[in-house]
Amino acid sequence: MRETTKPKPRRWYRRVADKVLSENRIQQMKSYVWRFKKDNWYIGRYIELTGDVIDFHGVKVSLDNPLIRTRAKSLMYYGWHENDEIDYTLKYLDPALPTVEFGASIGALSCITNRHLQRPTEHVVVEANPVVVPTLLKNRELNGCRFQIISAAVGAENALIEFQIDDHLESRISSGGDSRVTVAAIGLKDILKHRGFQTINLQIDVEGAEIALVDDELETLRAHVKHIVMETHARFLTGDGTEKMLEKLERAGFECLVAATPSSPVVVFRNRALDGPTRAE
Known part of the structure; x- marks a missing residue:
């Protein structure tokens, strides 16, 4: 009985395509996470309603300042500053x-x-x-x-x-x-x-x-x-x-x-x- 196999170039292409698609999905998810943490008004508002003070790399930091926009506070909340x-x-x-x-x-x-x-x-x-x-x-x-x-x-x-x-x-x-x-x-x-x-x-x-x-x-x-x-x-x-x-x-x-x-x-x-x-x- 004749064995059917995919041509080698096609198998190689599929492996590469799967890897690229997987890496693209990972980068896409990282982008979503970054956008969620960088400018999230809801996180910033939560910070304001709970005292406007966060734990930041082991110190307490007040964000109660008119120059700090509500949505920008999420970046510091997640430690990315x-x-x-x-x-x-x-x-x-x-x-x-x-x-x-x-x-x-x-x-x-x-x-x-x-x-x-x-x-x-x-x-x-x-x-x-x-x-x-x-x-x-x-x-x-x-x-x-x-x-x-x-x-x-x-x-x-x-x-x-x-x-x-x-x-x-x-x-x-x-x-x-x-x-x-x-x-x-x-x-x-x-x-x-x-x-x-x-x-x-x-x-x-x-x-x-x-x-x-x-x-x-x-x-x-x-x-x-x-x-x-x-x-x-x-x-x-x-x-x-x-x-x-x-x-x-x-x-x-x-x-x-x-x-x-x-x-x-x-x-x-x-x-x-x-x-x-x-x-x-």
Whole structure:
């Protein structure tokens, strides 16, 4: 009796098709899950009705702020917010060193960092947006954290910086728009001077102002900063300013430990000149 079999090319095609269809279904399901968690008004409303406070990577975070849209709260509820900054902070920042954070927002990362530090009082966070600062203060109290809050923009001390306030916690330097505020500025050099810090960790998330920070304070960075965890914002900016900033840091002696990728704009640098044991503070 003649045995009937499928032609080999057809069997091969079927195996490939089954695999592709299976992978496509998996990606489709992941997309549905992401959309459900990213912008879910019902989850956000549930958070608001149950106190507007969530557990976030081991800390309590109040989301009671007019700049946080109801539907955006679901993203933090599921822990999908600043994940790379959190991971790199815990992995790379030296817990024995004082730490300065520019762009603290509502303080989720600030509270996690403060618990990571051996000396939590040697921690300074800077936030420019006056609408955000009350929530930052509340989150510090909720977690018993001991960082100092400076309400200022990054820049030369006592200069005035005007910027645009957007919704869901973003603020960018701008001369247009209706929601503009003007605040005093402070630089890294000034903070080091006032607090007497010598060698520090530095966290930066300032919606594009990181380019000016590196331009203005490169020598201060080189002399005093051992590790940098920074979110870059090339996706919001025109030109090659971000690329030049990163090259400038490398020429100044900073080694890139983590580079930005299309899915993550966060970079990590280590100052080769400050490698070795922590310097006495």
